[in-house]
Amino acid sequence: MNWQAFWLTVRLAAIVSTLLIAIGIPIAYWLTYSRWRWKFLVEAAVALPIVLPPTVLGFYVLVALGSRSPLGRWWESLTGHTLAFTFEGLVIGSLLYSLPFAVQPFATSFGAVDRQLLRASASLGHSPLQTFRRIVLPLSKAGLVTGFALSFAHTLGEFGVVLMVGGNIPGVTRTISIDIYDQVQTANYSSANQTALVLLIISFVVLSVVYGANRRPWAVGPWR
């Protein structure tokens, strides 16, 4: 069991899913309440990582991070090194890769909040943003937990994007799933088995949290 790769992966997943709460909530808010006629295009773009081969996504991210793209050059002028094949680059790639797994549960739970409550809140003198903070967010706890857990689990197990963007640098970009691949390549099956089992258990626990949070009687929160 490669503990270095394990903790690197957990750190990556924790950072990515936390950042996705901050990034995903405004996107989900917009997707839920916007009446823009071309909104569906944005919805489709957000959902792309679900169907896109990770190598395709990874390829574009790699190009975007490279020193020939404006973003890559800007980062290089700021820090002196490129984003590709670094942990930061991995975070950016993973953010895109796991975006729909956060945004979709968020948007679903925001949309499930009874519109009458929003109307009542407006009549009681609360602006849309205040209403969002005091009514929509508290009533969307299950969706927020789901989005966090799913993006965490999804990042934990990513392979293609990591390989394309991060390569396989021990302690920097070698994640647990790449480690398993390496071990199998070197016919080290018992170690691969251990690592795979750990990943399996973590994924199961995370998904149990998701389904537990969405249990019917807990639709609003377990305090009921």
Next chain:
Amino acid sequence: MEVNLKTALVPPTALQATPQPISADLEVRIRKRFPNPEGSFNLNVHFRALAGFTILFGASGAGKTTLLDCIAGLSDPDEGRIAVGGEDLYDSEKKRNLAAWKRRIGYVHQDLALFPHLTAEQNVAYGLRTLSSAERQTRSREMLEAFSIAHLRDRRPAQVSGGERQRVALARALVTEPRALLLDEPLAALDRPTKSSLVGDLRRWNQHHRVPILFVTHNGEEVFALGDEVIVLDAGIIVAQGQPHEVMRAPQLETVAHLSGFENIFDATVLELHEARGTMTCQLGNGKVELETPLVRAEVGSHLRVGVRAGDLLLATEHPHGLSARNVLPGTIRRLEQRDVIVAAMVDCGGTEFEVHLTLAARDALQLGPGKAVWVVVKTHSCHLMGM
């Protein structure tokens, strides 16, 4: 547009008779297309509501909720003007449209929309956003006290009864001291005692605050119990307006009649006019029943509707003699239904069914039961004629 508005205008004669408090009134003159199960209607209304209860009366789909939504700012009219206490909330000419949350209009919707994650007290305090938390607590506790729900303070909406939820919703709207109050059938789900005690609380509150209260209902009783003024809406247009007894006792329109508690409404054809007697004979439906009704301006052969209250009908077990009533119709009792202290008898008179309301004592004294032969007595002036 101006012409269009005027056609919908009912002269507000009764309105001007009431004393006018200083600019607390709500003025509404709007036009808006709204969808409805039967297609699309034009809401086209112009009225002024003074401090006190104004009942909005009409069948579902008449546009009552659309109208309230426009006043609350939750829906935008196509054009017109809405003002409260002289301040414009909406004015299409001035391109003014104040956001709902800045309007200070209380709105209690039929499904109450209590916040499920907040306690009763937090729900009530919700609208007091701008106050300090100590002030918020004092004010909301006073309100809970006034609506006799102080004991529910720490409970969530799911943990209190329907009537109590209604009280919380009202308290939540009133504590913010709105400039006008919109109530969309807030009493619909309540039993009678709960209803009347809530109405009492509302009245007491409004004696101090004197704001216009628009109260939507399609319950005729509530109109009489509450209304200083009633506005009847049909398909988006005000068809009648005035004091409840004026509007409800002499219905000219079928909407009003149906809603105002005519248990018996029949399609009728005019058979004969008796101008000298001031009456006419009408045939009900395609049946054999003929009624002598008051004379209205109608031609022989024209179609009308006749509304008769079940409480205005008499039943006799023998053919009655020496009566002033012109209509004595033989029939058979189909069934009896007891509702509280009223017995509703369904009587088949040659294919036309009448609903007749009796007391329990009358049922027992006459030994009424299904299958019994009876005579239904209908006074000419109990027949209310309506255009179709």
